[in-house]
Amino acid sequence: MPEQDTKKTISFSRQVPEGDGRERDVCLNCGFVNYENPKIVVGSVAFWGDRILMCRRAIDPRRGHWTLPAGYLELQETPEAGAVREAQEEAGARIEIDALLAIYTIPRISQVQLIYRAHLGDDRIAPGPESLEVGLFTFDRIPWDDLAFPSARWALHHFAQSRALHGFPPFTNPPGETGNLEVGGL
């Protein structure tokens, strides 16, 4: 393909489009409005017996810290399919979705997280390119002092609270918590 076919030139200006109430990037050539909106993160608390699947991050932010398999939902993907894909990509795991465990909002970074409760089909796991290592932890052996994000801690505790529940409303952010990383710990 000739190089010019793979390039496009766009000139944007910050404007409030007609009928809108907020500034957006508007193309000065064609009027296209580049709406930016929050992104959806999908993930899971996946268990095998009394152990929970976790991944140690190989990428920033929070490289080297532990979290749940989770990532951005892709175009044309259902949230459930996205959570299954992330567990496969990050931990080589085959999971089956059981319930929507939680919906968390991290307004500062405009993320909405849909975290599912899931069970592992077997205990064969292996780190994918974005994980340094993966592990199955009983609740008291979770690396609590080395978690990557507040929402991972929330989800683990909400999972524990949900163990006896069927047909429950999804948990949300703990009262007053925004999901921001705090200096001095989570």
Next chain:
Amino acid sequence: MPEQDTKKTISFSRQVPEGDGRERDVCLNCGFVNYENPKIVVGSVAFWGDRILMCRRAIDPRRGHWTLPAGYLELQETPEAGAVREAQEEAGARIEIDALLAIYTIPRISQVQLIYRAHLGDDRIAPGPESLEVGLFTFDRIPWDDLAFPSARWALHHFAQSRALHGFPPFTNPPGETGNLEVGGL
């Protein structure tokens, strides 16, 4: 501000970024990856006694048809706040969120819809710029033959099923339904 300060020139190429598995728009100048991901629609089934708030659309798609107050979640906004804002903007309504009624996925257009059950603080409503008219309908008087979207129909039926429920898991797409508009009706 001089005009050149409000313009930027970007040249994108479709590439698979390192460590990624999908083609993205990558800036040929700086390597910026323009990830495109599904968008979140937030809305509500808001009731006043035995009547439900609906809006007749003043904009495409489906101008002239009836739907629930709903729209795109904005940056730095929680889903609950977005649903409250949309009811205000589209119907001049003051609502209080009661529960997460449903999560629907429309994969074709990469939308995840978070629909809340809410009650109106009073029955003063008025069409906003995106509504031709607004109304409060008992269930049997809903303009069923003139609904804008399949997901509005789903939400109304799920709302009816939820009336006696407290602390329930959110409903999801009816089995086999994708949310696509079908020729010949919803």
